[in-house]
Amino acid sequence: MSDLTLQDWVARAQSLTIEGRAFIDGAYVDAADGNTRPTQNPATGEVLAQVASCGPVDSDRAVASAKAVFEAGTWSNLAPAERKKVMVRWAELIEANAEELALLESLDVGKPISDTLNVDVPAAARTIRWSGEAIDKFYDQVAPTPHDTLALVTRLPLGVVAAIVPWNFPFSTTAWKIAPAIATGNSVVLKPASNTPLTALRVAGLAKEAGLPDGVLQVLPGPGGSLGSHLAKHMDVEGLTFTGSTPVGKMLMGYAGESNLKRTFLELGGKSPNIVFADANLEKAAAMAATAVFYNGGQTCTAGTRLLVQRSIHDEFMAKVIEHAQGWMPGNPLDPATSMGPMVDEAQYNTVAEYVRIGCDEGATLAFGGKRVEVTAGGYYHEPTIFTGANNQMRIAQEEIFGPVMTVIPFDTEAEAIAIANDSIFGLAGAVWSRDINVAHRVAKAVRVGTMGINNYFGGDMTVPFGGFKQSGNGRDKSMHAFDDYTELKTTWVEFD
Known part of the structure; x- marks a missing residue:
């Protein structure tokens, strides 16, 4: 809990420095064409910042960077215990910057500061820490085969994962997506909702500070219609995870089918x-x-x-x-x-x-x-x-x-x-x-x-999975079950002479 008052938060908001550039290959950069989009404070309608409005050129650059670092093995081949150290440090940096992140989330989304500070930011930090802590406890298997054989069942990262997240819980939902994807060795291209990109951009810088290699996490703010569809159709994107409306989820699944049949996991609407x-x-x-x-x-x-x-x-x-x-x-x-x-x-x-x-x-x-x-x-x-x-x-x-x-x-x-x-x-x-x-x-x-x-x-x-039945989606966020969405099962069969 914080003892800051309304006047304290207003004063902090007035002096806040907001980063609006995209995050590609470990650096904040403008969109290739220089386009920007204003992000507004829902409480006042005032413009908070001009944010990069990325397009296909930026998307291609980000995916290429993500693919290159994945194939180089800089992160994907790193020992799980070493990945854990980086992710735990990342969570610690989120906690150390909790008030700044809570303020960004409140201004950008209109969420009460008591919620962003006491619920959203701690939840995001816990998700990243938990996923990091879990990854070196995620064992492969040896199948019960005949005595003259050895069958190994191993999990491998997908490659480049595109994560498209919503505007209602931008920070915590972002963590649900990127934490298990990155923990399992994937590279992630994150597209935050175009009207609530601020915490995603800030947390990418904290990831770099924690030691995440350049290219493992890219953040591209921009319109869903052009940028989101381009990522969903991209032939070098092997996984797609999305939280949002059911109609958009159906479109994204269609795009995956039109392209390379990328693994697609959707958390969609509800009427509970x-x-x-x-x-x-x-x-x-x-x-x-x-x-x-x-x-x-x-x-x-x-x-x-x-x-x-x-x-x-x-x-x-x-x-x-x-x-x-x-x-x-x-x-x-x-x-x-x-x-x-x-x-x-x-x-x-x-x-x-x-x-x-x-x-x-x-x-x-x-x-x-x-x-x-x-x-x-x-x-x-x-x-x-x-x-x-x-x-x-x-x-x-x-x-x-x-x-x-x-x-x-x-x-x-x-x-x-x-x-x-x-x-x-x-x-x-x-x-x-x-x-x-x-x-x-x-x-x-x-x-x-x-x-x-x-x-x-x-x-x-x-500790428990989250997701839906019917047109509320497929796949699961949270828990060890989330790792299933971001890994491929591989069988290696050995016969002894």
């Missing part, structure tokens, strides 16, 4: 069910129901935006949820007391406002919120919003809004709750609240999602 039974701890469930939707302004792929409430407690429970929602009114993200900041930009604010209109037109009851809030001039602030009287066929129940909008759907029976929960193209996360261990485990098992909480939401840490 949060199921509350009448026998649950209603106070705890209500507090977490609000947190599950309004944390990070609802700009969270795992957000529990479909709240399924057993009909017998609906009115009582929703009164509690609305009371907790009042504690999520947006505020200045540089104020340590703020729990929810603005939407990331004007386009996302407009999307949220449009879905509020759609929910009203569909006949749902606007039970709380639904309006713009003026916190700081020029900011994109939206109230926490709750719709009741909804059904699962409504667009607000089926489509990912990516904002602070909760859709409440009543149910009567366990079977009905499971059917509603699974009636979605997504399968990322969810939760069930019940004191009956049988009900809780039956429902948790039956709901088709990658992460399911029992009497909790947002559960999990680096």
Whole structure:
């Protein structure tokens, strides 16, 4: 925790030096054509910095550098214990620069400074340290073959991996991608979201300072439509990892198929069910129901935006949820007391406002919120919003809004709750609240999602995999399972004379 005040953070923001150039072959450089793009502060609409807007020429240069260092073996052939030392040092440098990184993330994304300082930056450091610490404990195998043979099953890095990360958790999601990829010996070309590139650019410099060889990590800010597609189609990119929307994920998988069938792993959208039974701890469930939707302004792929409430407690429970929602009114993200900041930009604010209109037109009851809030001039602030009287066929129940909008759907029976929960193209996360261990485990098992909480939401840490079913994606971030995405299995069969 920090004892810095709003005034302290504002003063630091005014004196902050922001790096906006791309990071290629171990150095900060301008885009080849000199193009830049402004990155804005969502809290004020003011321009923070002009950031390099990279294109195919920059992409080709970065991939060539990444491939050259990979083939040279400077990093890819380094002993795992030596790679670990660099990654642990990298994590230490992130922690040493935590306040600067937290401020960059808060200004660039609009996240509350209390979250960036106490959640996002520590999580990124832990991901990099954990992946480094794990890599020299990741053993190959000897298969149980006949006595006159020896079969070795080894893991080899893919080569050059392109990582395309989103704007909602830029720093922590970047760490989820680059840490296991780099730990296993790959070279990475990272494309941050075009509107939130700042922490990615800064952490690349810290990686170099930690001893990561030039070319192992490149950072290319730029537009997804041209730069992202070029990387996805690049014949020298052997792996592609992406977190973002389902439509974009489908396009990237298509590009991989059009090119060299690069290994492609996608963490995509969600419309997660949060199921509350009448026998649950209603106070705890209500507090977490609000947190599950309004944390990070609802700009969270795992957000529990479909709240399924057993009909017998609906009115009582929703009164509690609305009371907790009042504690999520947006505020200045540089104020340590703020729990929810603005939407990331004007386009996302407009999307949220449009879905509020759609929910009203569909006949749902606007039970709380639904309006713009003026916190700081020029900011994109939206109230926490709750719709009741909804059904699962409504667009607000089926489509990912990516904002602070909760859709409440009543149910009567366990079977009905499971059917509603699974009636979605997504399968990322969810939760069930019940004191009956049988009900809780039956429902948790039956709901088709990658992460399911029992009497909790947002559960999990680096030791467990994260990813989704159905159109929420494939592959897994976090845990030892993430290493599977960035390595190839090779069999070596030996026969004795």
